[in-house]
Amino acid sequence: MKILTADYILVCDEDFSIIKDGAICFDEKIIEIGKEDEVIKNNPYAVVKHLSKNSVIMPGLINTHVHLEFSTNKTDLIYGDFTKWLESVIKNRDILKNKCNEYFYETAIEQMLQSGVTAFGAISSFGGDLEACVDSPQKVIYFNEILGSNPDVKNDIIKDFNNRIEKSIQFSSDLFTPAISVHSAYSTHPEIAKYAIDMSKKNQMLMSTHFMESMAEREWLDSGKGDFYALLKNFNPNPKPMYSAMEYLEMFEEVKTLFVHGVLATKKELEMIGQIGTLAHCFVSNRILNNPLLDLNLVKSKNVIYSIGTDGLSSNNSLNIWDELRAGLFAHFEKDVISLAKDLIIAVTRNGAISLGMKNNLCLKKNQSADIVTVLLPDEVSDKEQLALELILHTKKIKSGYINGERYI
Ligand SMILES: [Zn+2]
Known part of the structure; x- marks a missing residue:
């Protein structure tokens, strides 16, 4: 004692x-x-x-959204435009992931530890970060991610996902909690998303998904046009949006979900997010990909609880959570700085705990x-x-x- x-x-x-x-x-x-x-x-x-x-x-402190598997990136990816960045991620994905060995995982986790991050939500696309997350001294909510827009290969995608889920479940402990992430509305076919959501319901696993991160995503879901049309044509000769934004949100109605970004969500969509779960705000990532700034006054008026995520080093130069907080403090001119600073501290502690279902870490x-x-x-x-x-x-x-x-x- x-x-x-x-x-x-x-x-x-x-x-x-x-x-x-x-x-x-x-x-x-x-x-x-x-x-x-x-x-x-x-x-x-x-x-x-x-x-x-x-x-x-x-x-x-709690970092609710990080992609450790991209921790080797420094200058490989294209910033300044979300679609170009996404293209560069797809192009460099295997190189970045294969380079990411134990050293990079440990360095990334150590940077979070030194800055006071005692819990984080890790989005795992491939399972390469499993060992590092299990071995880290922090509390980890480990979101096994699923994505894929082609229903013809649905069975292979689900098989790989199930393997990763099963592996992560073996390590469940007080410090390590397996969870699920559906990547996004533009990348995940409804049948694949539904499979993951049903699994989340059945096993009471926390859910996370990226939502309304860019204008390209907004345009695509609203009209099937814009920058995403050309990008998605690489994978499908006749791409069409798989959902409206509202249809996508409605799928998550019965699972506790951490939505990520939401910078282009409408008032109605934010209201829905507030009813279903919470929102992770990633200032630096949004800035360097030229996505808009989240309207914190609107978020508050719709009773949405927001937490802070650094996102991965694929769209940030630091996993030090204080760097992220300073970025937020300097970005949100619409808020009084004294009350914003208090809100940010709550976002990175209490709201982070609420978002990651950590009921013993509320205050x-x-x-x-x-x-x-x-x-x-x-x-x-x-x-x-x-x-x-x-x-x-x-x-x-x-x-x-x-x-x-x-x-x-
Ligand atoms: Zn992300």
């Missing part, structure tokens, strides 16, 4: 409570949190560690998992209202981190 004390504790509850001169007592779960003197008095047998001045204790309170990180600010914060903003501005690495009460940094 340990106690950590710090100048501030960010509880990351609904009210964004901050405890000044706080302490947290924990083993694998949180035993007590409150004012320093009281927590120490109530837990006389705990080992007490007083963190340095200007330290902050907060929940472990720092009694009986929740002791997934805790500590951060050292460069100087005293003049007003605690500014704490979230200062954290995002100044943090590059955490000072220490605990997962289920075990120290990993």
